[in-house]
Every structure is written in C-alpha cells, then in structure tokens.
Amino acid sequence: MAGPYPEVQGGGSLILAWQVRNRRVLVVGGGDVAAGRILNLLNADALLTIIAPLPLHPEIQYRLTTHASRVAHIPRKFEPSDLDDPSIAMVLTAVDDPEASTRIYTLCKEKRIPVNVADVPPECDFYFGSTHRDGPLQIMVSTNGNGPKLASLVRKQIARSLPPNIGDAIAKVGQLRKKLRRIAPTQQEGPKRMQWMSKVCETWSFQELCDMTDEDMEALLGFYGPNAVPSLQQLRYGEQPDTFGYDGSFGWSCVI
Ligand SMILES: C[C@@]1(CC(=O)O)C2=NC(=C\c3[nH]c(c(CCC(=O)O)c3CC(=O)O)Cc3[nH]c(c(CC(=O)O)c3CCC(=O)O)/C=C3\N/C(=C\2)[C@@H](CCC(=O)O)[C@]3(C)CC(=O)O)/[C@H]1CCC(=O)O
Numbered sequence: 001m002a003g004p005y006p007e008v009q010g011g012g013s014l015i016l017a018w019q020v021r022n023r024r025v026l027v028v029g030g031g032d033v034a035a036g037r038i039l040n041l042l043n044a045d046a047l048l049t050i051i052a053p054l055p056l057h058p059e060i061q062y063r064l065t066t067h068a069s070r071v072a073h074i075p076r077k078f079e080p081s082d083l084d085d086p087s088i089a090m091v092l093t094a095v096d097d098p099e100a101s102t103r104i105y106t107l108c109k110e111k112r113i114p115v116n117v118a119d120v121p122p123e124c125d126f127y128f129g130s131t132h133r134d135g136p137l138q139i140m141v142s143t144n145g146n147g148p149k150l151a152s153l154v155r156k157q158i159a160r161s162l163p164p165n166i167g168d169a170i171a172k173v174g175q176l177r178k179k180l181r182r183i184a185p186t187q188q189e190g191p192k193r194m195q196w197m198s199k200v201c202e203t204w205s206f207q208e209l210c211d212m213t214d215e216d217m218e219a220l221l222g223f224y225g226p227n228a229v230p231s232l233q234q235l236r237y238g239e240q241p242d243t244f245g246y247d248g249s250f251g252w253s254c255v256i
C-alpha cells in the first residue's frame with residue numbers, strides 16, 4: 001500500500017549541480033569527447049590540466065588560447081604521477097585506449113578521486129548527461145546509461161518547450177533575491193523572505209520578470225516590509241496590491 005511519503009525508486013542516479021569553480025580537474029585525452037568535456041568544465045569555471053599528446057583537437061587548441069589562465073596542457077600520454085597533485089578534484093578520461101582507461105580508473109580509486117571514463121559505465125563514479133543551457137538555467141537529462149542518444153533527443157524536446165526568455169527571467173530573480181538579502185539579511189527573516197520570493201515568482205509572468213527594470217526592482221522591494229506583492233501593472237501605475245498576512249509558518253495565507 002502506498003504510504004504518505006514519496007515512493008523510493010531505486011536504480012537512479014543522485015543528480016547534483018557539482019561546484020568545480022576554481023578547482024583543478026584533470027582531463028586525459030585530446031580528441032572529440034575531451035573537447036566536449038572541456039567546454040562543460042569551462043562553463044563551470046573549473047581549472048583544467050589536459051594530458052594528451054599532440055596533435056590536439058582544434059577546439060581544444062582554441063580553448064588553450066582563449067582560456068590560457070584556466071587551461072594547462074601537458075603534451076604527452078598519462079603517467080601515474082599526474083595524480084600526485086593533491087588539489088585534483090576530479091578526473092575525466094576520453095582516450096581511445098581501454099587499457100590506459102582502466103589503469104587511470106584504478107589509480108583514481110586508490111586515491112579516492114572521483115572519475116568518469118567516457119563510455120565505460122563500470123568505470124564511472126558519475127555519468128555525464130545531455131545538457132541544455134540558457135544563462136543561469138541548466139537542465140540535464142540522464143537515462144542512467146540506457147540510451148544516451150535518447151537523452152539528447154529528450155533534452156532537445158524539453159528545450160523546444162521552454163519559454164524563450166526563461167534564462168533572463170531567472171537572472172532577474174537572482175538579482176532580486178540578492179537585493180532582498182541585503183535589506184532582510186537575518187536568519188530569522190528566512191521564512192518571510194522565502195514566502196515573499198515564492199509569491200513574486202508565482203504572481204509575475206516570465207516576461208514580466210524579464211521586463212523588470214532596476215527602478216521596478218527597488219519599488220517592488222519596498223513592498224517586502226508590508227509583505228505584499230503587487231503586479232507589475234500595480235507597481236508601475238501606483239495601484240494598491242492586496243496584502244497577505246504572515247502567520248509565522250512557511251506557507252502563506254491571504255488577507256483580502
Ligand atoms: C549524454 C551524453 C553526454 C556526454 O557524454 O557528453 C552521453 N553520451 C552521449 C552521446 C552518445 N554516446 C554514445 C552514442 C552512440 C549511440 C548510442 O550508443 O546510443 C551517443 C549519441 C551521439 O553521439 O549522438 C555511445 C555510448 N555512450 C555510452 C556507451 C557505453 C554503454 O552504454 O555501455 C556507449 C556505447 C558505445 C558502444 O556501443 O561501443 C555511455 C555513456 N554515455 C553517457 C553520456 C553516459 C550515460 C548518459 C545517459 O544514459 O543518459 C555514459 C553511461 C557514461 C558517460 O560517458 O558519462 C552524450 C549526448 C550529448 C548530447 O548530444 O546532448
């Protein structure tokens with residue numbers, strides 16, 4: 001019988017947004033797949049060491065010039081001592097040599113470094129997925145090893161169904177949340193802050209969020225104190241919004 005809590009569906013992955021900003025990631029290989037991994041890593045502001053003999057894929061060569069301060073290249077095959085640097089947070093291999101891959105994987109496990117060996121699921125601590133990016137929005141589709149091509153098709157279908165301005169809307173919400181934290185910084189205010197932010201997101205359309213100017217933002221923040229959320233119309237044309245009472249719980253109740 002179904003209980004009151006969400007059903008556990010084992011066999012999945014733990015989907016996370018791993019923060020590798022300014023952390024060192026070792027990429028072994030300099031071909032097509034490595035080029036894709038390097039783009040993912042630079043999108044996450046990582047520091048990269050690429051180990052691969054010349055010639056490199058032209059895209060990698062290009063990244064070496066455009067991101068010289070973030071990307072180092074060692075032009076030779078992998079050596080076990082490459083893993084001696086204690087600052088290495090993660091290893092990604094994309095080499096056309098399965099024995100070398102397995103050796104690297106085993107060494108990483110000895111050193112407890114998380115590793116992905118492209119296309120070898122048993123040698124992956126984590127899988128890559130098919131990703132869509134629009135500013136601060138990232139969507140990853142995983143089929144948990146069942147069908148990478150299908151992951152790519154599902155991702156494209158999801159991307160087509162999104163509002164075109166969703167990335168901008170999220171960026172605006174990010175700015176608003178930052179400003180709100182400045183005027184309401186304390187931990188005690190957390191529940192009120194979260195409730196108010198949720199109400200803004202529910203009340204305003206994505207387009208309205210995108211259209212919000214700095215002046216609109218300042219004016220909107222003026223309604224945080226009385227715990228009200230005007231529409232963009234009300235904000236710009238001075239009409240009075242409804243206020244909603246805050247009863248101390250995480251939810252909210254309307255007082256009309
Ligand atoms: C999503 C994506 C991300 C990325 O890697 O960037 C990704 N593979 C992509 C493409 C792709 N890979 C393959 C094809 C050929 C068609 C086909 O075989 O279906 C295509 C299609 C194409 O190229 O369009 C071949 C393949 N891949 C794996 C195996 C081994 C196996 O299954 O045993 C084989 C068979 C090799 C063989 O048969 O010899 C394994 C993995 N590939 C994964 C990720 C992980 C699981 C993700 C998931 O299940 O969701 C996992 C487990 C490990 C990992 O590498 O992390 C990227 C799409 C990016 C995009 O377009 O958006």
Ligand SMILES: NC(=O)c1ccc[n+]([C@@H]2O[C@H](COP(=O)([O-])OP(=O)(O)OC[C@H]3O[C@@H](n4cnc5c(N)ncnc54)[C@H](O)[C@@H]3O)[C@@H](O)[C@H]2O)c1
Nearest residue numbers: 029030031032033034052077078094095096097100118119
């Ligand atoms: N996930 C995916 O989307 C996907 C797609 C195609 C292939 N693959 C797999 O990924 C792997 C790499 O594919 P690719 O298309 O990038 O291959 P590739 O042939 O383009 O590149 C391989 C690279 O590895 C380098 N290399 C080989 N041995 C090395 C070693 N010991 N140390 C350092 N570098 C070494 C080569 O110099 C070359 O730069 C293959 O095993 C392939 O099966 C994955």
